[in-house]
Amino acid sequence: MTPNLPIYMDNHATTAVDPRVLAAMLPWFTTKFGNAASRTHSFGREAEEAVDKARDQVARALGASSAKEIVFTSGATESNNLGIKGAAHMLREQGDHIVTICTEHKAVLDSCMALEREGFRVTFLPVDNQGLVSAAQIEAALTEQTILVAVMAVNNEIGVVQPLEQIGAMCHARGVLFFCDAAQGLGKVPLDVEAMHIDLCAVTAHKIYGPKGVGALYVRRKAPRVRLEAMIHGGGHERGLRSGTLAVPLLVALGEAAELAVAEMPAESARIGALRERLHGGLTAQLEHVYLNGHPTLRTPGNLNCSFAYVEGESLLMGIHDVAVSSGSACTSASLEPSYVLKALGVDDELAHTSIRFGIGRFNTEAEIDYTIGRVVEVVNRLRDMSPLWEMVQEGIDLKSVQWTGH
Amino acid sequence: MAYSEKVLDHYNNPRNVGALPKDDPTVGTGVVGAPECGDVMKLQIRVNADGVIEDARFKTFGCGSAIASSSLATEWVKGKTVDEAATIRNTDIVQELNLPPIKIHCSVLAEDAIRAALADYKRKNAALQGTTP
Ligand SMILES: Cc1ncc(COP(=O)(O)O)c(C=O)c1O
Ligand code: FES
Numbered sequence: 001m002t003p004n005l006p007i008y009m010d011n012h013a014t015t016a017v018d019p020r021v022l023a024a025m026l027p028w029f030t031t032k033f034g035n036a037a038s039r040t041h042s043f044g045r046e047a048e049e050a051v052d053k054a055r056d057q058v059a060r061a062l063g064a065s066s067a068k069e070i071v072f073t074s075g076a077t078e079s080n081n082l083g084i085k086g087a088a089h090m091l092r093e094q095g096d097h098i099v100t101i102c103t104e105h106k107a108v109l110d111s112c113m114a115l116e117r118e119g120f121r122v123t124f125l126p127v128d129n130q131g132l133v134s135a136a137q138i139e140a141a142l143t144e145q146t147i148l149v150a151v152m153a154v155n156n157e158i159g160v161v162q163p164l165e166q167i168g169a170m171c172h173a174r175g176v177l178f179f180c181d182a183a184q185g186l187g188k189v190p191l192d193v194e195a196m197h198i199d200l201c202a203v204t205a206h207k208i209y210g211p212k213g214v215g216a217l218y219v220r221r222k223a224p225r226v227r228l229e230a231m232i233h234g235g236g237h238e239r240g241l242r243s244g245t246l247a248v249p250l251l252v253a254l255g256e257a258a259e260l261a262v263a264e265m266p267a268e269s270a271r272i273g274a275l276r277e278r279l280h281g282g283l284t285a286q287l288e289h290v291y292l293n294g295h296p297t298l299r300t301p302g303n304l305n306c307s308f309a310y311v312e313g314e315s316l317l318m319g320i321h322d323v324a325v326s327s328g329s330a331c332t333s334a335s336l337e338p339s340y341v342l343k344a345l346g347v348d349d350e351l352a353h354t355s356i357r358f359g360i361g362r363f364n365t366e367a368e369i370d371y372t373i374g375r376v377v378e379v380v381n382r383l384r385d386m387s388p389l390w391e392m393v394q395e396g397i398d399l400k401s402v403q404w405t406g407h
Numbered sequence: 408m409a410y411s412e413k414v415l416d417h418y419n420n421p422r423n424v425g426a427l428p429k430d431d432p433t434v435g436t437g438v439v440g441a442p443e444c445g446d447v448m449k450l451q452i453r454v455n456a457d458g459v460i461e462d463a464r465f466k467t468f469g470c471g472s473a474i475a476s477s478s479l480a481t482e483w484v485k486g487k488t489v490d491e492a493a494t495i496r497n498t499d500i501v502q503e504l505n506l507p508p509i510k511i512h513c514s515v516l517a518e519d520a521i522r523a524a525l526a527d528y529k530r531k532n533a534a535l536q537g538t539t540p
Contacts, residue, residue: 312445314470318410318418330445331470334509338445353445386424386474388449388466389442404441405519 003367006322011207011302011361012156012184013326017253018209018362024256025211028249036246037237047248054255058216061258062182062201063192071217071238072251076183079202079217080107082242083179086228087148087200088115091177095145098122101133101162103341104152108181112150121145129346130295131160135170148177153185157328157341157357158294159303161189168197177226183207183215187261188269188300193218199226203258205250209362210257214250217241268362273301275360275369280304282373287380293328293342293355302360307351308376310390311383316356319379323372328355350399410471411505417475422482425464427451435528439519445469446513448477450520452484452492454528460484460492465520472510476500476517484521493525 008016028050036051038044055067064070073079088098100112102124112122123141127133138149149171151162164180171178179200185191187208193201204215219241220226234243284290289309305328308316313327326332328339330353338352347355358372384390389399410418426449429436433453440447446469453462463481467474479500484492500506500514 310468312469312473315418315474318471329470331473336509348443349445350442353442386421386466387468388438388447389468391426391449391466399442404443404447405439405523 001367003365003371006324007364007368007372008324009358009360009364009368009372010324010326011359011364012159012357013359014206014212015209015361016363017211018257018260020260021210021253021257025249025253028252032248034248036248037235047246050248050252051246054251057255057259058203059218061186061191061262062203062218063194064218065194066221068239069218069221071219071241072246072254073215073217073242074213075206075215076105076181076202076204077107077215078242079204079215080105080181081111082228082231083200083202083217083219084108084111084148084150085115086231086241087177087179087226088120089229090227091147095147096120097143097145098148098150099125099138099141099146100150101125101127101152102344103127103131103155103157104150105156105181105183108150108152127344130298131155131158131293131341131345132295132298133162133167135163135166138167139170139174142174142176146174146176148179150179150181153180153182153191154188154300155294155341156184157339158305158345159184159299160294161185161298161300164191164196164198171199172197177224184300186258187265188302190265193220199224205254205257208257208261210253211250214247214254216254269301272360272362272364275364275366276301276304276358278366279358279360279369279373280306282370283376286373286377291351293345293347304358304360305355307347307354308356308380309351309354310387310393311354311380313354313356315383316354316376316379319383320372320375323375325359326357328357329353413479413504414472414475414506417478417504418471421465421474421478423462423464423478423485424466426466427453427462427464432531433528435524435526435531437520437523437525437527439523440469440516442468446473446516448473448516448520450477450480450517450524452524452528454489458488458490460487460489469513469516470510472504472506473513473516475504476506476514477520479503480517480521489525489528492521495521 034043034047036047059067177199199220201218206212291307293305313329314331330338342352427434438449449466451464452460455461465477467477497514497518
């Protein structure tokens with residue numbers, strides 16, 4: 001059976017809004033459009049109640065002990081900025097050193113670099129060849145001056161899951177704040193800010209079948225009480241941490257999406273994980289020289305990132321144009337640099353150019369997986385037939401021994 | 408990336424994919440680019456006794472624009488003399504394929520591949536003539 005085309009299999013980039021989430025948010029655009037800060041009439045009060053419920057849903061999804069620990073934002077980029085810069089500015093007197101890892105999302109890396117320009121010092125730790133960092137490695141990088149450790153829950157390219165519990169426990173033992181970008185983690189892997197000793201945690205709705213443009217930052221209030229410097233000033237919304245009239249429909253959607261994501265995670269992980277294994281198994285059964293990028297098991301169920309050696313990624317994407325996936329190839333990026341995440345894993349540039357990220361999500365079906373396998377196999381074979389590298393390898397030439405004329 | 412009709416056409420129906428015997432004295436082979444840069448092109452020409460390129464073949468590891476540039480290059484060199492083929496410029500390829508600025512280097516590579524193939528052919532022939540006293 002041919003599935004409907006095109007197929008969306010890029011669920012790390014964003015996800016479709018779940019119809020249940022959409023249904024929950026719609027009334028808050030039209031009949032229930034009040035400003036949650038208007039306490040003087042029923043329109044405002046019902047909006048405030050909706051916001052309270054959403055805050056509660058997000059708090060619960062993260063294992064937070066109080067809904068007061070949730071600050072609503074425009075998404076994970078803003079949450080990352082607010083959490084990292086806000087904490088650093090507040091702790092400036094105590095220290096000027098931050099530790100993070102070089103496979104973080106740009107929103108974290110660039111926030112750290114902005115702090116460097118203000119005089120903070122940042123250690124960007126390497127990861128191992130499967131994309132992981134250990135608590136011991138982080139601990140070894142701490143100094144008397146370290147105020148914050150920022151490590152993501154799940155990487156957006158290779159889906160690897162960092163050992164958050166060990167990192168958090170170590171940070172708390174050493175009296176350093178632990179910030180976690182969990183944009184790709186919520187609903188995909190168990191998250192619990194208490195058990196994992198997370199002090200600041202960024203999430204976003206559009207990775208969990210909610211709308212774009214809304215997210216949250218968890219800010220611990222007890223043991224330790226985390227204080228932040230606000231970035232957006234105004235009417236004092238969100239306890240002064242993020243002014244601006246609350247986007248009630250979006251917050252309702254985030255709350256609903258977060259609750260669904262966590263409630264359905266066990267069943268969904270099993271189903272999506274099986275689809276991922278089917279995809280990986282199907283591809284490797286029919287193609288040789290397919291290399292998995294990132295840890296084989298410590299990764300989210302929906303992530304498959306692999307390199308199809310000797311076939312450049314953008315040309316592969318072009319061939320499978322009715323399946324939406326993405327590539328770590330330089331040719332697909334504005335910078336013409338291959339993926340910095342794959343580079344950090346020590347993946348050869350040559351293989352990074354041939355990498356494809358499949359992001360399987362809630363709405364993908366087995367028929368779509370089977371169609372994708374067929375397309376990828378067909379196009380990889382076609383492109384290998386026209387690849388000079390493939391030809392050389394077939395002739396037994398070691399590509400590393402060739403004198404290339406490259407730039 | 409939005410591809411032009413012509414890039415799509417060359418990508419979907421590449422002209423002259425394949426290989427010519429590289430040790431044949433009438434064949435010139437050019438291999439340019441590097442796997443680490445994400446693009447490698449191999450372009451080959453077969454030159455007849457009148458100095459006319461009667462056949463050409465390519466293989467390319469690279470994006471769709473690189474594949475289209477090299478496919479077009481094989482079409483263009485065919486029927487040209489060795490000297491005429493040397494006048495093909497990457498800007499002609501950019502124009503014909505409507506390449507966006509970020510893909511200009513793919514056309515540069517195709518021009519380099521033509522030149523490398525021509526140089527290889529000339530080098531072989533000079534060597535041949537040298538051996539017949
Ligand atoms: C790990 C990670 N952090 C942050 C972001 C940014 O999130 P948002 O698009 O909500 O700003 C993303 C998504 O692009 C992400 O994958
Ligand atoms: S080969 Fe990389 S952009 Fe064309």
